[in-house]
Amino acid sequence: MRLIRVCELKEGMVLAKDVLDNTGRILLLEGIELKDTFIDKLKHIGIFAVYVNDSTLILPTTPVIPLSRSETIAATEKALHDIILKKNIKASGLREKVAKLIEDILKADTLAILVSEIQSYDRYTLDHSFNVAVLSIITGLTYGLPKDELVELGIGALLHDVGKIFVSNSILTKKGRLTPSEWEEIKKHPDFGYKVLASNMDISKEALDVVKQHHERINGTGYPHGLRGESISSYGKIAMITDAFDAMTSNRVYKKGITPYKAIGAIKAMRGLLFDNNIVDAFLAKMSSYPVGCKVRLNTGQIGVVIKTDEITETKPTVVLLFDRNGCMYKETKTVALAKERELAVVGTL
Numbered sequence: 001m002r003l004i005r006v007c008e009l010k011e012g013m014v015l016a017k018d019v020l021d022n023t024g025r026i027l028l029l030e031g032i033e034l035k036d037t038f039i040d041k042l043k044h045i046g047i048f049a050v051y052v053n054d055s056t057l058i059l060p061t062t063p064v065i066p067l068s069r070s071e072t073i074a075a076t077e078k079a080l081h082d083i084i085l086k087k088n089i090k091a092s093g094l095r096e097k098v099a100k101l102i103e104d105i106l107k108a109d110t111l112a113i114l115v116s117e118i119q120s121y122d123r124y125t126l127d128h129s130f131n132v133a134v135l136s137i138i139t140g141l142t143y144g145l146p147k148d149e150l151v152e153l154g155i156g157a158l159l160h161d162v163g164k165i166f167v168s169n170s171i172l173t174k175k176g177r178l179t180p181s182e183w184e185e186i187k188k189h190p191d192f193g194y195k196v197l198a199s200n201m202d203i204s205k206e207a208l209d210v211v212k213q214h215h216e217r218i219n220g221t222g223y224p225h226g227l228r229g230e231s232i233s234s235y236g237k238i239a240m241i242t243d244a245f246d247a248m249t250s251n252r253v254y255k256k257g258i259t260p261y262k263a264i265g266a267i268k269a270m271r272g273l274l275f276d277n278n279i280v281d282a283f284l285a286k287m288s289s290y291p292v293g294c295k296v297r298l299n300t301g302q303i304g305v306v307i308k309t310d311e312i313t314e315t316k317p318t319v320v321l322l323f324d325r326n327g328c329m330y331k332e333t334k335t336v337a338l339a340k341e342r343e344l345a346v347v348g349t350l
């Protein structure tokens, strides 16, 4: 069994686990042979990865926080609907879901698995909010925020782009280059979000900071207010990194996402320039360039799939080799722990 991106699925592959939607309903049953129509449907509804049978290797991964994911996304969706209807919104529902999500994250033994499962390939909006919340909570944990602050950080992250409901969809999904006036419109969404939440929801200052400041940058080049350094809160400084990372790795109608490996490189390059040093360090401490399930090419030309990674040797994961340097599939798979093999290294992802 292995985890495979939906965009890489082929007709005839067999599902190794049930596929659930965001509300926990079964969409496709384990054991079903995939047809192109099923694959199109999975892409359409935003499923980003599924488990398929693969006799060549067994991945020791478990589905990560499926319950928290669907429950948290459903609660976020409800809050967004209430905001559109201008209802007076209580944050308690979201608070409860975020507290549970934090428990699940604390229980997960391999955060690298989490990261591999939260990449969104086919859908944005709610998945993006969930991804930013998970990444922000993980970063906040490493940064040393207490649990009650992590909850507020998570709520802010789930709602950080709420202001986009006031920006025209034609601008948000435009494929070509934005005009200066369209760009000015986009830049208003943090303030739009702040205003609607501050006046309609019992929401904390910390959560509002995430909404207001997630596009600011520490050197003052961000938007909407060009805030600098200390005038941006820690919550805003966390969200600006996690939001940028998820935006870089996600596919959108107008661009294809880059690999986590490249996005991590980009975040590192902006350490101390656009992003706070200490918070970049906290973010990177739990990130894996080569998450479990990721296909990699070695310096020998061999191709394999990452089955294990850890924080200390994260650039040297354990890999199951699938293809030799000539592209021929091995009859018997071989597992190599790169941390123990001095001359072997990952040179890229596929």
Ligand SMILES: [Fe+2]
Pocket (backbone or CB within 6 Å): 160, 161, 189, 214, 215, 243
């Ligand atoms: Fe945003």
Ligand SMILES: [Fe+2]
Pocket (backbone or CB within 6 Å): 128, 160, 161, 243
């Ligand atoms: Fe965002």
